[in-house]
Amino acid sequence: MNIFVQTRNRISKFLAAFLRKKRSRIGIYGPPNAGKTTLANRIAKDWTGEQLGLVSEIPHETRRAVRKADISITGSNGSSITIDIVDTPGVTTKVDYKEFLEYGVAKEDAIVRAREATEGVAEAMHWLREDIDGVIYMLDSTEDPFMQVNIMMIGIIESRNLPVLIAANKTDLPDASPQRIRSAFPQHPVVPISCLEGSNLDELYEKMVNNFR
Amino acid sequence: MAMQGVQIDLISEERLADMTSMEKIRMILDDVRQGTIVILERGLEPEEQSTLIEMTMREILPDGFNGIEIETYPSREESPGFLKRLMGKSTKETRLTVIGPANQLKMIKKDRDMISAWVSTK
Numbered sequence: 623m624n625i626f627v628q629t630r631n632r633i634s635k636f637l638a639a640f641l642r643k644k645r646s647r648i649g650i651y652g653p654p655n656a657g658k659t660t661l662a663n664r665i666a667k668d669w670t671g672e673q674l675g676l677v678s679e680i681p682h683e684t685r686r687a688v689r690k691a692d693i694s695i696t697g698s699n700g701s702s703i704t705i706d707i708v709d710t711p712g713v714t715t716k717v718d719y720k721e722f723l724e725y726g727v728a729k730e731d732a733i734v735r736a737r738e739a740t741e742g743v744a745e746a747m748h749w750l751r752e753d754i755d756g757v758i759y760m761l762d763s764t765e766d767p768f769m770q771v772n773i774m775m776i777g778i779i780e781s782r783n784l785p786v787l788i789a790a791n792k793t794d795l796p797d798a799s800p801q802r803i804r805s806a807f808p809q810h811p812v813v814p815i816s817c818l819e820g821s822n823l824d825e826l827y828e829k830m831v832n833n834f835r
Numbered sequence: 836m837a838m839q840g841v842q843i844d845l846i847s848e849e850r851l852a853d854m855t856s857m858e859k860i861r862m863i864l865d866d867v868r869q870g871t872i873v874i875l876e877r878g879l880e881p882e883e884q885s886t887l888i889e890m891t892m893r894e895i896l897p898d899g900f901n902g903i904e905i906e907t908y909p910s911r912e913e914s915p916g917f918l919k920r921l922m923g924k925s926t927k928e929t930r931l932t933v934i935g936p937a938n939q940l941k942m943i944k945k946d947r948d949m950i951s952a953w954v955s956t957k
Binding site: 713714715716717718719733736737740741743744747748750766768770773777778780781782806 | 880881882884885888889891892893895897901902903904905906907909910927937938942945946947
């Protein structure tokens, strides 16, 4: 290969790397047991056919942030986005290993789980500070949206000027009230969904395409 | 007989304004770990809240400190001054904040403008 061809290849590689659009990393945040991993699994399965993580009723099942790269989502008008989805551990200000004992976890395992959960929360905060470009904030719509952790997290996300969609999950349950979430956070779009039943996810995908491009 | 009870520290806005972020967070965590309830006249900035969550997590121990309970009203948009309006900037006003040990301070009821909490001795 002559020097002219080598130089041309190098320049084109450099330009390709320089001009490549950065893929947005969208973090799924929220308190423990809101359904973050169920949503991450739904998104990954709907658009790539693969799953991300394990789901359980025990709080803090996700104790490490898990990233699924290159998910292309297409809206109804044909426009699309390619994103990485980051499923993050549930954020809280307190962790007590005794909470896990109530789910039949042995004491030693509960202590390990609690330690991993605290590390997971710190990790989730670190991702938010350094590596996240947009947020789906996941709430259980049967719970009180004014929980302090929600108010703090929405404030932190807003202070970083990140686009945010609020997913009001568990609308399949009789006590669900997405309207309560709307009135708590009127400044952000709220999409009522049921990850379990897969209902209204099309609206969420539509809003993701519009908000995270 | 020694009086039983819970210490409450009320920190004024002026006192907080003189402290760095790390000084505020260290003061809060040191106090709360001793069982003190801390009430801040003005709340922490979002970045400080984020650091407080992270540092709290690092200090949790089995059968020891198990975290904090923190309650604050949702922040309000501050009315921007002329310069900020010109630059299109808006700032959030942080509001009264109550912080205590998770095993002693429990929220009873809360909405936009009211916090009702319950404090127990250890």
